Amino acid sequence: MTTRADAGLATVSLRRRVTAATVSVFALILVAVIIVVNGAFSVILNRSATAVLNDHVQLAQQLAAENIPPSELVDRLDTGSVRARLVLADGQAIGTLGGPAAAAGAKVRRLRLANTSGPLAGARLTLQVDGRLLAGARDRLVRVLLVTAAVALIVVAVGVPLVVRFALSPLDAMTRLARDVTAGRRGRRLSAHPAHTELGRTAAAFDDMLDALEGAERRALASEEGMRRFVADAAHELRTPVAGIGAAAEAVLQYPEDGPPEPRHKLLMVLGREAHRAGRIIDDLLDLARIDTGLSLHPEPTDLRALVEGHVERARLLHPRLDIAAEGPSVWVDADPARIGQVVANLLNNACRFTPPGRAVRVTVSRSGERARVAVRDGGPGVAPQLRDNIFDRLVRGNTRDGQSAGAGLGLPIARGFARAHGGDVTLEPSAPGAGAVFVLTLPGAR
Numbered sequence: 001m002t003t004r005a006d007a008g009l010a011t012v013s014l015r016r017r018v019t020a021a022t023v024s025v026f027a028l029i030l031v032a033v034i035i036v037v038n039g040a041f042s043v044i045l046n047r048s049a050t051a052v053l054n055d056h057v058q059l060a061q062q063l064a065a066e067n068i069p070p071s072e073l074v075d076r077l078d079t080g081s082v083r084a085r086l087v088l089a090d091g092q093a094i095g096t097l098g099g100p101a102a103a104a105g106a107k108v109r110r111l112r113l114a115n116t117s118g119p120l121a122g123a124r125l126t127l128q129v130d131g132r133l134l135a136g137a138r139d140r141l142v143r144v145l146l147v148t149a150a151v152a153l154i155v156v157a158v159g160v161p162l163v164v165r166f167a168l169s170p171l172d173a174m175t176r177l178a179r180d181v182t183a184g185r186r187g188r189r190l191s192a193h194p195a196h197t198e199l200g201r202t203a204a205a206f207d208d209m210l211d212a213l214e215g216a217e218r219r220a221l222a223s224e225e226g227m228r229r230f231v232a233d234a235a236h237e238l239r240t241p242v243a244g245i246g247a248a249a250e251a252v253l254q255y256p257e258d259g260p261p262e263p264r265h266k267l268l269m270v271l272g273r274e275a276h277r278a279g280r281i282i283d284d285l286l287d288l289a290r291i292d293t294g295l296s297l298h299p300e301p302t303d304l305r306a307l308v309e310g311h312v313e314r315a316r317l318l319h320p321r322l323d324i325a326a327e328g329p330s331v332w333v334d335a336d337p338a339r340i341g342q343v344v345a346n347l348l349n350n351a352c353r354f355t356p357p358g359r360a361v362r363v364t365v366s367r368s369g370e371r372a373r374v375a376v377r378d379g380g381p382g383v384a385p386q387l388r389d390n391i392f393d394r395l396v397r398g399n400t401r402d403g404q405s406a407g408a409g410l411g412l413p414i415a416r417g418f419a420r421a422h423g424g425d426v427t428l429e430p431s432a433p434g435a436g437a438v439f440v441l442t443l444p445g446a447r
Contacts, residue, residue, distance in 0.1 A: 014168060019160045026156050030149040034142070041141055049107040049129040056082055056127050057109055064113040064120050070094050073120070081130050089122035097128055106131035170199045174206055186214055238281055244274035284410040287342075291417035297336040299422075304372055304443075305330040305365045307341055312363055315348045321357040322379075324348075328365030331372045333443045339418045340443070343426065346411035347376040347439050354380030354437065372446035375429070377438045382431055391428055392416050412439075419443070 056077055063073050070086055074095045077084040085097035107129040115121045170192070177188055189210065192203035248271035255264050290296075305328060312326045344363075351361045359379025366373045383391055390396050396409050416426040424443040431438050 014171075015161055015164045018164045019157065022160045023153060023157050027149075027153060030152065034145045034149060037145060038138070038142060041138060045134050045137065046107070049134065052082060052129060053107055053109040053127055056084075057111060060084075060111070060125055060127070061114065064115050064123075067115065067118040067120065070119055070123065077125075077127065081133055083128050083130060085126040085128075087124045087126075088119065095126075097126060106134075170203060174203065177206075177210075181210065181213075238278060241274040241278035241281070245271060245278065248274060281410070284414060287414045288410065288417065291414070291421065295339070295418070295421045297339065297421060299334045299336050301332055302335045302337045302340065303330050303332055304340075304374060307337060308344055308363050308365055308374060311341060311344045311348055314345075315352055315361070319352045322352055322355055323358070323360040324352070324363075325360070326363045326365065329367070331365055331367045332447050333372050333445050335422050335443060340422070340441075343415040343418050343441055344374060344376075346415040347374075347426070347441065350411055350439070351376050351378035351380075351437075354378050356380065367446045370444060370446055371424075372443045374441040374443075375438055376440075378436045380436055381434055383428060383437045388428065392426070415439075415441070 060073065060077055063076060068076075070088060071094055074084050074086050078096055083095065083097040085093060085095035087093050109127045111125050111127075113120050113123045113125060115123070170190075173190060177190060180188060189207045190203040191207065192200040194200050248267050252264065252267045252271065255267065305326070308326045312324055315322075315324050348361070348363065355361050355378045361379060362375075362377045364373075364375045364377070366375070387396065392412050396412075412426070419426045419441055422443055423445075424441065426439060426441050429438040429440055
């Protein structure tokens with residue numbers, strides 16, 4: 001005993017997956033933006049500080065050239081963002097910048113004034129951009145970016161599930177339709193518009209799959225119903241000869257041994273006839289089974305005219321009161337002569353059953369392009385209008401010239417099955433009422 005182990009498909013909510021992926025990607029983008037903006041802001045601050053220091057250096061050199069007093073020079077240079085420290089030649093220090101060392105990270109510029117006379121002679125000037133202002137501006141920028149990123153993440157985390165829910169609504173429709181089909185409700189379709197989008201193509205493929213499944217289901221049900229009907233009809237057909245065989249065998253067994261031989265001989269003839277009839281029906285059923293499961297053909301070059309002529313001769317022996325003849329040129333095809341001969345024999349047998357004594361049955365061999373054509377015309381009343389549409393169905397029978405049912409109704413389906421296995425067909429041609437029926441066998445590869 002074997003058991004099937006299902007590994008199971010691990011599924012996660014698609015909305016959660018899309019939301020998590022979107023928020024994660026958005027968070028990474030925000031981090032990258034913060035890093036880039038912070039770096040760009042630092043570069044801009046450094047360039048701005050350098051530009052401010054350069055302006056103050058030029059101003060200091062200009063004021064020194066004018067020999068203004070040291071305290072006034074420092075007052076002019078010492079602004080809110082830049083601090084200055086002037087050390088005179090005698091060591092006196094003037095300015096708000098304390099100590100000789102610059103603050104960590106601050107932009108500093110040191111220079112010796114070019115004066116050679118006056119109070120500024122030999123003085124050294126130190127200029128420094130206030131690092132606290134720069135650090136404060138950078139900190140405020142980072143705080144603004146972090147707050148903005150947090151708000152953006154919250155908005156994305158809340159808004160994405162709503163957007164995804166709307167975007168995935170076609171998948172919910174597919175799920176509902178699949179459940180309806182599972183519950184036995186048929187005929188509904190998605191009918192997506194437009195059909196060229198990703199979901200449109202998926203919906204169209206889903207509809208095509210439903211069409212195929214429902215079509216296969218209908219065909220399976222029809223096939224099952226047809227098979228049940230066929231089996232019932234075949235059993236009914238076999239019941240008559242089997243009952244005849246049983247009755248005849250019982251009568252032979254009960255017949256007295258000292259009785260006259262003629263009645264026993266008649267009973268044995270009935271027994272043989274019914275056994276032959278049952279055997280023929282069984283052979284036909286086996287042929288239909290082979291057609292359904294795939295025939296094994298043995299094609300070889302075959303002269304249709306010679307094949308038809310042989311079966312016409314046989315039909316003349318079986319039906320001496322009918323005018324049976326073949327006409328037409330030799331037409332060669334690659335075919336299984338046994339199977340094609342059975343097709344011709346079935347068509348001829350049908351034609352002879354429906355043709356009254358003294359009337360003609362004609363078999364015409366011809367060629368149309370690359371297709372061979374064998375037409376069998378009988379001299380009977382033709383096919384009844386109500387039978388024309390289903391004359392090739394199994395167990396469909398017309399009435400013979402004496403009003404009796406014609407065979408088991410398997411000859412034409414077998415003939416068509418053999419012909420289609422060769423790539424050809426057997427068809428019923430239109431004919432005027434009372435002008436007889438014309439069945440035509442066509443085969444490819446005529447030469």
